[in-house]
Amino acid sequence: MMEERNVTIRSQKIEKDFTKQKVLLFGMMVGCLLLVAAFAPHLTPYDPYIQDLENSLKPPSANHLMGTDLYGRDMFSRVIMGSQTTIFATLFLVAIVSVVGSAIGVLCGYHGGRLDSILMRFSDVFLSFPGMVFAIAVASVMRGGLISAIIALSCISWPKYARIARSQVMMIKNTTYIAAAKLAGSSTGKIIFKHVLPNIVSTIIITAVLDIGTMMMEIAGLSFLGLGASPPVAEWGSMMSNGRSMIQTAPWTIMGTGLAIFLTVMVFNLFGDAVRDVLDPRQKKGKW
Amino acid sequence: MKRYILNRIIQLIPILVGITLFSFLLMNIGSTDAVDVIESNTGGAMSALEKSQLRAELGLDKSLMEQYVVWLSNVLRGNMGTSFISSKPVMPMFLSKLPATIYLAFTSILLTLMISIPMGIFAAVKQNKFSDYLIRFLCFSGNALPNFFVSLLLIYFFAIKLKLFPVMGNNAGFKSVILPALTLTIAMASKYTRMIRTTVLEELNKDYVQGARARGIHERKILFFSVLKASMLTIVTLVGLSMGSLLGGTAIVESIFMWDGAGKMAIDAIIMRDYPVIQAYVIWMAIIYIMINLFTDIIYHYLDPRIRLGQEHE
Numbered sequence: 335m336m337e338e339r340n341v342t343i344r345s346q347k348i349e350k351d352f353t354k355q356k357v358l359l360f361g362m363m364v365g366c367l368l369l370v371a372a373f374a375p376h377l378t379p380y381d382p383y384i385q386d387l388e389n390s391l392k393p394p395s396a397n398h399l400m401g402t403d404l405y406g407r408d409m410f411s412r413v414i415m416g417s418q419t420t421i422f423a424t425l426f427l428v429a430i431v432s433v434v435g436s437a438i439g440v441l442c443g444y445h446g447g448r449l450d451s452i453l454m455r456f457s458d459v460f461l462s463f464p465g466m467v468f469a470i471a472v473a474s475v476m477r478g479g480l481i482s483a484i485i486a487l488s489c490i491s492w493p494k495y496a497r498i499a500r501s502q503v504m505m506i507k508n509t510t511y512i513a514a515a516k517l518a519g520s521s522t523g524k525i526i527f528k529h530v531l532p533n534i535v536s537t538i539i540i541t542a543v544l545d546i547g548t549m550m551m552e553i554a555g556l557s558f559l560g561l562g563a564s565p566p567v568a569e570w571g572s573m574m575s576n577g578r579s580m581i582q583t584a585p586w587t588i589m590g591t592g593l594a595i596f597l598t599v600m601v602f603n604l605f606g607d608a609v610r611d612v613l614d615p616r617q618k619k620g621k622w
Numbered sequence: 623m624k625r626y627i628l629n630r631i632i633q634l635i636p637i638l639v640g641i642t643l644f645s646f647l648l649m650n651i652g653s654t655d656a657v658d659v660i661e662s663n664t665g666g667a668m669s670a671l672e673k674s675q676l677r678a679e680l681g682l683d684k685s686l687m688e689q690y691v692v693w694l695s696n697v698l699r700g701n702m703g704t705s706f707i708s709s710k711p712v713m714p715m716f717l718s719k720l721p722a723t724i725y726l727a728f729t730s731i732l733l734t735l736m737i738s739i740p741m742g743i744f745a746a747v748k749q750n751k752f753s754d755y756l757i758r759f760l761c762f763s764g765n766a767l768p769n770f771f772v773s774l775l776l777i778y779f780f781a782i783k784l785k786l787f788p789v790m791g792n793n794a795g796f797k798s799v800i801l802p803a804l805t806l807t808i809a810m811a812s813k814y815t816r817m818i819r820t821t822v823l824e825e826l827n828k829d830y831v832q833g834a835r836a837r838g839i840h841e842r843k844i845l846f847f848s849v850l851k852a853s854m855l856t857i858v859t860l861v862g863l864s865m866g867s868l869l870g871g872t873a874i875v876e877s878i879f880m881w882d883g884a885g886k887m888a889i890d891a892i893i894m895r896d897y898p899v900i901q902a903y904v905i906w907m908a909i910i911y912i913m914i915n916l917f918t919d920i921i922y923h924y925l926d927p928r929i930r931l932g933q934e935h936e
Contacts, residue, residue, distance in 0.1 A: 458640070463641065463904070463907070464866035465867060466869075466874070467873065467888075467903070467908070470873060470888070470889075471900055471903075471904045475649065475651070547766060551768040555768055555874055559889060559892075585778050588771070592771040596768075599765075599767075600762070600763070
């Protein structure tokens, strides 16, 4: 009996080490992506913006790993340059949405009352639009390039964070230690920052990290429709939209970029899953 | 039961008001109004007097709230305005495009269920075997593929290289729906398979399954009668939840495949800044989405007595 228990504890420990290693591994991959994105201008073999019409639509070769586009620009350089736009725009979006959304959620959950019901009705309305449909409409009205795409996606994504934060805060609010803190004379700000936030922050982080991949595809999707980054800026979605009409004669104009989006989203998703497994082992059971 | 449905419908009224108000404001906060758009679409050259006359004619000189009330009463009578581009009423135009979108969405849901239910069950039964890992890998990949890339890949391989399907349009009968539907299916099936696998695994560990096994009931019978039945709730939830992204996804996929539905109409309208058309699209998609959610909740009510009793208690 005792032995059996030791074995399970040991296997749990191994599994725990394994999940930590996964975070490390995928974290390093995410780190590499971020480094590439940050130093993109220094890493491109060619200038991603200079047109070279003599080399228009060349298939992949040793000189041009992913071929060239209609204007003779090196696709590989453009994909690297595009990583900066796409990855940072996505991280910016996720950061804004998770911070603002959870702040609203904490406020609603903690104060309750009329403010809570007004803001929650608001989030009901936002949630009742099919996400991308609404984002497409907002982005099309604003026509401000990448910024309007980010605002449009923020509009549809904050209610999720507000809901999560709110329900967590409402649970914590009624615990005895909050009552004790109140009795001890802590100010509302102190209670929120010292006692409430630390308890909900891991849930928010898990949600945010798991959202990165989807958000990246949505930003690229809006750009693909011409509602995000506008040419000549190298952005993955708009680059694919440019290559789309040449798919028959020059498929490399979309393949390299598509592969870049696919792998990046995959890495962020794997990282998100690993982070969830470490921060919230309860959720892991039954998932993969 | 009737009371529950009635309650839910009453709860929808403020949301509907919010949706219409929001769509209305959205189309009216821009610095350009309908008259500017009409002017630029007709090639410019309108005098200031003509413009102000047209504004008065369209009611654009009134306050925003007044405009909203007028607009809403028109909407309630089924009049969503006229297109800036074609000058035709928007509502019949939208209704004529809607069946194509519903056909596409319905086909992809059907395909999704046909793929993900067997795959999810299979992966659960073969847990941690090679086929399970393979299915999990496929799902993970499917989740990381944006739908515009999937559609371009499908077009390249199946329409251009293998010439099995038409590249675009919806006039080749059943053949033309396959590729766009498959695009939408890949993303959904990845999610569905994953969730169905998890649910089936959970169910398989429950006591009633052990009991059934002990009584010597055939494994296949347990799977398809008891476990699948218990997993229905998850499947209904999934269908309800994915409706939002499905409706948004149809817009992108329709415009890539030149599928002549409501989504393509909306994307075209965005390029031309045809606000009444965009407005009609947004509002109707939201209403369809809400109705589907309501419907999902009602199905829940039927499927799960615990939910039913809980709600009637409230």
